[in-house]
Amino acid sequence: MTSERDYVGLRPEQATIPPGHSWNRIPVIGAACAVLGAVGCAILGAANPKQFFFSWLVSFLFFLSLALGALFFVLIQWATQGGWGIVVRRIGETVFVTIPVMAALFVPLLFGLQDVYSWTVPGAAEHDALLQWKAPYLNVPFFLIRAAIFFGCWSFIAVLYYRLSRGQDATGDPKVSARLRALAGPAIIVLAITQTFASIDWIVSLTPHWYSTMFGVYFFAGSFVGFIALLSVIAAAMRGAGLLETVISAEHLHDIGKFLFAFTAFWAYIGFSQFFLIWYANLPEESIWFKARLEGSWEFVSLLLMAGHFGAPFFYLMGRAVKRKGWTLAVGGTWVLAMHFVDLYWQVMPTLHPEGVRPSALDVAALLAVGGCFVAVTGWLMRRQALVPLRDPRLAESLAFENA
Amino acid sequence: MPLLVPQLPKGPHYGILAEFGTPTDLYHACERVRDAGFTRWDAHSPFPVHGLERAMGIRRSPLPWIVLIAGLTGAAFGFGLQWLVHASAQPLVISGKPYFSWPAFIPITFELGVLFAAFGAVLGMLALNRLPMHYHPLFRSKVFERVTDDAFFISIESWDPRFDSAATRKLLESLGARSVELLES
Numbered sequence A: 001m002t003s004e005r006d007y008v009g010l011r012p013e014q015a016t017i018p019p020g021h022s023w024n025r026i027p028v029i030g031a032a033c034a035v036l037g038a039v040g041c042a043i044l045g046a047a048n049p050k051q052f053f054f055s056w057l058v059s060f061l062f063f064l065s066l067a068l069g070a071l072f073f074v075l076i077q078w079a080t081q082g083g084w085g086i087v088v089r090r091i092g093e094t095v096f097v098t099i100p101v102m103a104a105l106f107v108p109l110l111f112g113l114q115d116v117y118s119w120t121v122p123g124a125a126e127h128d129a130l131l132q133w134k135a136p137y138l139n140v141p142f143f144l145i146r147a148a149i150f151f152g153c154w155s156f157i158a159v160l161y162y163r164l165s166r167g168q169d170a171t172g173d174p175k176v177s178a179r180l181r182a183l184a185g186p187a188i189i190v191l192a193i194t195q196t197f198a199s200i201d202w203i204v205s206l207t208p209h210w211y212s213t214m215f216g217v218y219f220f221a222g223s224f225v226g227f228i229a230l231l232s233v234i235a236a237a238m239r240g241a242g243l244l245e246t247v248i249s250a251e252h253l254h255d256i257g258k259f260l261f262a263f264t265a266f267w268a269y270i271g272f273s274q275f276f277l278i279w280y281a282n283l284p285e286e287s288i289w290f291k292a293r294l295e296g297s298w299e300f301v302s303l304l305l306m307a308g309h310f311g312a313p314f315f316y317l318m319g320r321a322v323k324r325k326g327w328t329l330a331v332g333g334t335w336v337l338a339m340h341f342v343d344l345y346w347q348v349m350p351t352l353h354p355e356g357v358r359p360s361a362l363d364v365a366a367l368l369a370v371g372g373c374f375v376a377v378t379g380w381l382m383r384r385q386a387l388v389p390l391r392d393p394r395l396a397e398s399l400a401f402e403n404a
Numbered sequence B: 001m002p003l004l005v006p007q008l009p010k011g012p013h014y015g016i017l018a019e020f021g022t023p024t025d026l027y028h029a030c031e032r033v034r035d036a037g038f039t040r041w042d043a044h045s046p047f048p049v050h051g052l053e054r055a056m057g058i059r060r061s062p063l064p065w066i067v068l069i070a071g072l073t074g075a076a077f078g079f080g081l082q083w084l085v086h087a088s089a090q091p092l093v094i095s096g097k098p099y100f101s102w103p104a105f106i107p108i109t110f111e112l113g114v115l116f117a118a119f120g121a122v123l124g125m126l127a128l129n130r131l132p133m134h135y136h137p138l139f140r141s142k143v144f145e146r147v148t149d150d151a152f153f154i155s156i157e158s159w160d161p162r163f164d165s166a167a168t169r170k171l172l173e174s175l176g177a178r179s180v181e182l183l184e185s
Helices: A022-047 A049-079 A086-096 A099-110 A129-134 A140-171 A174-202 A215-240 A250-281 A284-293 A298-316 A320-324 A326-351 A361-384 A395-399 B023-035 B052-056 B063-089 B102-128 B143-148 B165-174
Strands: B013-020 B041-044 B152-157 B179-184
Touching (some): A022 A049, A049 A140, A086 A140, A250 B102, A284 A298, A298 A326, B023 B041, B023 B152, B165 B179
Antiparallel strands (some): B013 B179, B041 B152
């Protein structure tokens, strides 16, 4: 039963990082990782630019997908008027407002287009009927225009939602909620379309003959489960660090855990459906993508994804108690996050190394560089803002939330 | 058919039925009955009262385990049946695939897993609740008819070790019961 005391708002000091708290150092740590990673990329990448661009692409996609997953998470909460998640909404907002930074981190790839995307090499289509057929879409100017459109749409939505939500902390204006709720539906449609085409441009076109009508959903499934995993880790870490202890309860962790459980199953459903239809029909230009991933050591990675991205977390997260404790949920979240990285690595790297898995120091350097920027920006924002939407009209409902 | 009849206490009385006016009264009365150490008793309400299972001290249901075992059984059955048919009993080359083509078995495996899990959930729930049950002594009470309308009840069965028709009646009255009645078996 909910009692009257639950219907009291939060004081700002209950929802900010206090001075002298260890989390104040996160931006500096992130920036140090970014510098270290960038230096590593510069030194190692000069000797092996091709490997650098591929490693960079994987890390860029990893953190971009987390930001896009966050954007969808927050938009769907607005659209459905979800109450429980308001206490973790600011975490999502902080993650997705990194999208303009991701746009800047996309720029290095433009210097290696011919190293990464074989169809951008001049004359690639000359003796290739399929590439000629696809040329109206797969050409460099249109590719660049599309990238600008994707980042323009995402940045616009992300910054709009972030700024209005932050603004409501000061004003408490309920009209802000009404406006953001009304915009959420159209924003989800824009996000779904742009994210689908972005995944085709940046991942599918690595193998320009290949096509899969399910790939957009597959990328979405990975991005969403990746963000939920990140959210579970951040929420548990915050509670462990003494932040939001009275705000994020076991009930909220439970719901995050349910999302994590459901969307590992969703990812597997979509991933298997994509594989299944291509495997069954066995058309050469479709099955070539999976052939590359079922040969040599890549087969091991494929099996790892089945067992590790689906099997293990599915059974681990099934029980109730696991989802309601911070550390057990964070273990599951960390694991799924790692598997999301493996998933993207498995999508991108066989193009560079069809002979087998070839881990590289540049993979680590690129992850440090992109991840450092991501952590520095989110950590810096968290220092400057309330960690929950303090004056959302429905915050009390979220604070008092209990699973039936 | 053991499922169709209620387990009844032996003796002349089934137990005591107490009527409460509001869900709040019911909730707090349940906490006191639970703390008094009763084990064979139940609460009745026209609608779900949030948190009542905690006020009653009810342990978590074993139903999730029944569903898990049923689901795994269904999945194993679906996979095993297809393996038996396609790879062992009647091997046929279908669209050039090997006999044992496990990806082709997954949709049926998944569907049978879901189907058996659903059976486990529905039938397990019925069995744990001893349903369907065509008769129950509580229905002899005239006031109990309002349990589907606007009244809230606690019933304590006479085979509870702590049951004592006079003392238990006094306890329920002290908890704010609007009426208390002794029911025949």
